[in-house]
Amino acid sequence: MNYTLQPDELVSDGIKRIIDTKVQRGIEHIDSDTDTHETVHEVRKRCKEIRAAVRLVRPVLPTYKRENVHYRDAARRISAIRDAHAAIETFDNHLEPAIEARDALDDATLSDIRTTLVTRRDTIAAEQNVERRLSEVRADLVDGRKRVSDLPIATEGFDSVAGGLRKSYKRARNRMQEAYDDPEFEHFHEWRKRIKYHRYHCRLLRRVWVGPIKSRRTELKELSDIIGYENDLAEFAIVMNEEELFTPEIREILNEISTAKRSEYHRQGRPLGERLFAEHPDQLVTRIGAYWEATHEYDPDP
Template sequence: MSYRLERAESVSHGIRRIAIEQIEKAIGEIDDDTLSRHDAVHQVRKRFKKIRGLVRLVRPALGDQYEPINIWYRDAGRRLSEIRDATTMIECFDELAESASDVIEDAVLQSIHNRLVDRRQRIESASRPVEKTLDEIACALSEQRQQVDTWSLDDDGFDAIAGGLGKSFRRGRKTLNRAEQSPTDENLHEWRKRVKYHWFHSRLLRNVWPEVLKARINEMDRLSDLLGDDHDLAVLHETMKTSPPDDIGDAGVIPPLEGLIQQRRSDLQRQAFDVGRRVYADSAKRLTQHLGVWWDVWISDDARDI
């Protein structure tokens, strides 16, 4: 089944079902020999983020269970983050290079790409073997799979959801305002994390009113991509400034690359704030009230007969 709650199940059952599905998919991706190890790392980290978004939706109803669940998946994802970040750096540079060919020779751009690939290899060599780390995570996930059966909620129905939904959205509005007032890398990254959570929550609740929530999901997806691309460029820029020259290339290519990065980031941030002002226009209270009414209609007998 998909990453969304179903009308024919209780919220507690749906939360456990979705968590189990994500765990089993993560294990399957680790065991999938057709996936490169870098792709497997990327997929597994996505599963962990979706599980964290899932439990955040019902955080108040989970009570004391929430913290250890969240910490486990956060820390497991961090074990893979350095390897994934090095790959993201290459992908980010390659996309930037498409617009840099007018100011930097193709041979120079290819040289920088090759050095970033070498850098990733050095990081992998200095770290625990990727395969071993993935195998250990797969074993641990099998244990976590059993733990999901013990998850219990203090509430059910929309009451189990309202607190987590509103709290996450409220934090998203606050971090949007903070990022607009002071668009530092830290503030933009924090806003991006809150956007991700609301995107996950919108996907989980999509069945409540598919025609309406589909548009919201698409906009949150777009916003997440805009902020993700901006964050990747920020990390690339920082790496260029702090890495030894031999890691990136001749110092002469850095200024034009920095100019392109700043230009691209400015455009991404402008688009992100435009979308963000719309999706965070409602207060958390109003959004929760709307979804609560839609939820009641969704599960009513009349709605079931339509």
């Protein structure tokens, strides 16, 4: 897998290979004839994957801040366009089915809601000039790629990834507690980001023990999706209310359903999160380190 550190390569070589590959994929997405909004989504994912790779070696990469900010800012160029499209997906996948199940609105009203969301997305894409934005992101990717071969990763072996792994896991663990102590949108949004970084790090480290790490990644993906749905519903409600989309009566119905669905996702995420983040960060790092040593020192055919 191209997003996995291999046992027979130095960590520095692997991280550089992975970043270079993801930059190239981002450029290919932009240069392809794929649907514009799918391109925006895929390019932002590539930037997140690159940032996760950089974060894994953060303590031993002196230029970490520069690289992280570079790809963060590249993705931000198209974030408003992506968010506008995500609002349509949230309506299609979560709100509309719930509305139909309750028979809360008629088909014509549902069609009008979706039309409003599509018009809003297309207006934002036109105002921001999505093609120009993607061209700017492409230039960012090309510029970042020039530095990949010279990334000054200072240490090899498990020591080079232990600190980044610990930080991503610890932050996800702490953000979970904050989210359930004070279930505001910002807290769950922050938790989701940290879950995804930890999931990416497990993907990067999957070869230390493929079976158990794959199982963990699967559960992290499920948790990330659950909290992601919660985030999407919260953002939909914020936009709908701030921009006064739809009539007050329709907003009231959508707010009620959104709140109920968010509570449902809160409940679904809690037991999964408690299991995935049960270990103290030091324990998790020690365990993954033991897997690393077994694979690199003793496995004749990793």
